[in-house]
Amino acid sequence: MLVIKDLAVKFPSRFGDVTAIEDVDMTIAPGEIHGLVGESGAGKSTVGAAVIGLLPTPGYVAGGELTLGDTDLRALSREEAHRLRGDRISMIFQDPQTSLNPLMTVEDQLVETIQAHSDVGYEAAHKRAVDLLEEIGIENASARIKSYPHQFSGGMRQRVVIALALCTDPEVIIADEPTTALDVAVQSQVLELIRRLADTRGIAFMLITHDIGVIAQVADRVTVMRHGKVMESGETRQVLGAPEHPYTRALMAAVPPLDRRIERFAIPEPEAGGAGAGEAAERWLLEGVGGAATGLRVLDLSVQFAGTRTSLFKKPEPFTALHDISFEVRPGSIMGVVGESGSGKSTLAKVLTGLVSPASGQMHLGDAPLPGAKQRGRGHPSRQLIQMVFQDPYSSLNSRHRIGAILAEPLWLYGLVQEAGARRELAAQMLDLVGLPADAIDKYPHQFSGGQRQRIAVARALLARPRFLICDEPTSALDVSIQAEILNLLKDLQANFGLTILFITHNLTVVRQMADDMIVLRRGRIEEAGSTEAVFEAPQAEYTQKLLSLTPVMPREWQIAG
Incomplete structure (x- = not known):
């Protein structure tokens, strides 16, 4: 069981220490999926980073308790904490593209991770890697393991990241927004896989997300955070079915329904605009x-689009x-x-x-x-009349x-x-x-x-x-x-x-x-x-x-x- 008690994390600055999270309490039992939900800046990812020991410099744990079973995570040396990461706690990051080395095959990355955490030879590590890919639902795993990350779809890359997290049979997996950029079909597959791993392997999951619909679907318990503090925590059915804190109710009201149309979206605290300018x-x-x-x-x-050339003597087939x-x-x-x-x-x-x-x-x-694009120069009227708002504003x-x-x-x-x-x-x-x-x-x-x-x-x-x-x-x-x-x-x-x-x-x-x-x-x-x-x-x-x-x-x- 992972126990977090009175956790506080601070980041030093020239104006003094900034408190990112404080008084955070949470327990996650084996085989439990514990959802951690809240707005951007609530401190969700900071909790996960503190548990696994990956707080960005110069952040530090300022107080509280972090224990995994009988192990005091705060008392570990740097070397002990490094060994524990992967052995007992693993992490699934939001973007699988940045979690995988584009210059290494999936096989190389899985085998390297397995051998780094266990005393096995290449053949045994390779067999375990193939078994993991089969377990997470990648078809023809013995052949696909030779592929590079870019040769997988987004959903399959996320499955590979999950396989990497499973390489060392961890007790806890921290999944930080694992389905944010995925479409509903792939998201459903990934969530089903997480649920199955929790049930069959007894892995405890900390599922960090801003999607309350995801929490309602798979989480056993949920903790709602805001401004670095816990607003409400308990069983999912209790917290979402009968929320007690006003912020939890406001957050749930902002979730658009699927079964009917509404005129406007509810906002917990609308940002104040200017004075009429x-x-x-x-x-x-x-x-x-x-x-x-x-x-x-x-x-x-x-x-x-032009297809991929598979032979020097054969013209590639275009992709429609x-x-x-x-x-x-x-x-x-x-x-x-x-x-x-x-x-x-x-x-x-x-x-x-x-x-x-x-x-x-x-x-x-x-x-x-x-x-078309070639005939549409900078001076074409459509360049002004058609504008675009992209997915990532940054x-x-x-x-x-x-x-x-x-x-x-x-x-x-x-x-x-x-x-x-x-x-x-x-x-x-x-x-x-x-x-x-x-x-x-x-x-x-x-x-x-x-x-x-x-x-x-x-x-x-x-x-x-x-x-x-x-x-x-x-x-x-x-x-x-x-x-x-x-x-x-x-x-x-x-x-x-x-x-x-x-x-x-x-x-x-x-x-x-x-x-x-x-x-x-x-x-x-x-x-x-x-x-x-x-x-x-x-x-x-x-x-x-x-x-x-x-x-x-x-x-x-x-x-x-x-």
Whole structure:
């Protein structure tokens, strides 16, 4: 049993020690999945890092008890702690791509880990590695073990990371957001695997996540954290079925339901905006609308990529990412695009924005044809009229520029505002419109939370005065409360400015709340299309029914109205 009692972690700074977590109590029994849930910055990952001894420098455990069975984890020397990691405690990180060495085969990485923690030869280590891959559900494991990480899908890479964590028969596995970036089908497979390992091997899991639906589906017990402190803890059925703390109730109210549509998302504590300066930015945006909303028509669109060469004498077969798809986005509406990883969702976004050329087909923005990437130069009107909000706002914002410079860029790029002072003033007004304080204009992207950075990304897209906005997984990495803020913001902007939005996501609960119409993609083909309510109420395609059945949701009796 893992016991955490009165745990406190601090990080020294020039202004004194900063307390990251304090008075954290938690116990995890063998075979138990203990969910650790809360917003970004709640201290969830810090608890896991303290247990396994991987706190980032210069953080340190300032007080409390950490025991695993009869072992006092705080009393271990550096060498003893190093041996314990892997032997008795393992960790599954959020991004399997960064957890695996891209230059080593899966076989090399598994065998190396097994031999580092046990006195066995290569043959025995290899056999155990193959057995582990078979146990976690990788087909033809004896052949696939020779592959490199990039030759696996995201879900299979996460399975390999789980196999690495199992190499030494640990007593405890800390899983830090193991399903955040996975689609519902792969997420379901990974969660099923974690549940099976807990039941059959008796492994204790600390499941760190911001997805309450995941907690409701697999966790035996749950601890809710906020600002480094425990708000509520107990059996999952007790905490989620009858939450006592106001924050737990507010957090659950922010979770969108799958079985019905709601008007707005509940927010635990909405961020305070400015003092009305956003009204000036709103007027500026409305002045640029210049007519009715703009729709999109796509007819028989296909996209192909060069295949992988397997022989010097044989031409590689092209890979078709989209197969003759046709759909229409009504002016001023929100179209949802859903599907598993590899279904062609992001490829569609790249074609529409002119980053990839189609092999065939036609695209029209309003009445104007959209050419392919090679024919769409910087001066083409669609470069301004179609804007995109990416999944990771930190990667899409220039880390070396202040927010003012980032927001002013589309204003001078498209010649919308000539004078530098006026560009800065409009940027400040736009920050107010998206709910950020005026002093944000002189800060850098790293000084903001994930939700705040996504608001900045939305503000930058709006400053181009677009008519068509593409949102590619804009909330997949955000916790439920920040997700609610961003989605409410997008709803308001769409309603106020007549924006037409293509909303790409693997989160079906979000699609039901956001989209007027939707298409379901699978392997580059449209499986189902129609109004969102019609698809959710009576899905026709077997694939759509499968996606809905795999989506983790809270039982209806646990749901709290916002």
